[in-house]
Amino acid sequence: MSDFNRFKNGIMGFIIGDAMGVPLEFKKRELFKNNKVTDMISSDRVGAKGVWSDDSSMVIATMKSIIDNKGKINYESIMDNFILWFLNKDFIAIDKAFGIGRATFLALGNYYNKRYEKITDCGMKGFNYNGNGSLMRILPIAYYCYYKKLNDDEIYNLVKDVSSFTHSHEISILGCFIYVLLAIELLSGEEKENAYSNVRKYDYTKYFNLDIIKYYDRLLNNDISKLDVDSISSMGFVVDTLEAVIWCFMNNNSYDKCVIEAINLGNDSDTIGALVGGLSGIYYNDINNKWLNGIKRKNYLLDLCNDFYNSLL
Ligand SMILES: [Mg+2]
Secondary structure, eight states: OOHHHHHHHHHHHHHHHHHHHGGGTTOOGGGGTTSOOOSOOOOTTTSSSSOOOHHHHHHHHHHHHHHHTTTOOOHHHHHHHHHHHHHHOTTOSSSOOOOOOHHHHHHHHHHHTTOOSSGGGSSBOSGGGOBSTTGGGOHHHHHHHHHTTOOHHHHHHHHHHHHHTTBOSHHHHHHHHHHHHHHHHHHTTOOHHHHHHHHHHSOGGGTSOHHHHGGGHHHHTSOGGGSOGGGOOOSSBHHHHHHHHHHHHHHOSSHHHHHHHHHTTOSSHHHHHHHHHHHHHHHHOOOOHHHHHHSTTHHHHHHHHHHHHHHHO
């Protein structure tokens, strides 16, 4: 399978995972215990199938900025695209933009109203702003780091900055960093057991204090995949989200199974579905055609993958 297929399947896998999860978002896990959702279904909230949410819109906005800047990262351009998404409904599946989180909303307001000189100061800094809002849009940055062959310091600095557009607490930055490292391992063709093992062995003390790293103890100092599903939360706290994502990824052996497991966890099912969909899309490289054909604006998305790929080469 060509390099482009792996590339494309990660992005499309992410967006399909998001759209699969939208109809189950905010619903309790117990609802699906004996009645799993195994296909792309219509959402009560948006009244259609294959509709992606804020997670994918922000990923697309980031990709589009990198394409327009000929393979370079331009912070202002990425934030401008987030504003275009929120105010102008660019980068959306159907007629409305939905799903924005509170920290992202406030940070975009800081940017739009020019409250700070630096874009990286726009993000929310408090402990209570550690939702998954920067993690859910970080995948294109992993692609950029991998294809531009960034070294560890460069990866850390870029992830820190890009997360800080909206989420600048160290817990959020570390969550993004772990996900980016894992995605890079998979993009480079590593087996998933080795990929997760390498991510666990990484020396995070280079960049983070132990009191921050300890939040990720179950992921980094233990093997999260060994835990029982009942101890895996699927709420929006960035640590909970990343745990659920890696748990689903490690415990399932195909793209479809990963995404089905992820969305049936309920609660923040679109973000968890998207993040698992990204990793398993890259790794299994076998996206379900029926779901692919069910996604809104499929050809627009495939063209975008193509342009994004060419911009990074
Ligand atoms: Mg969402």
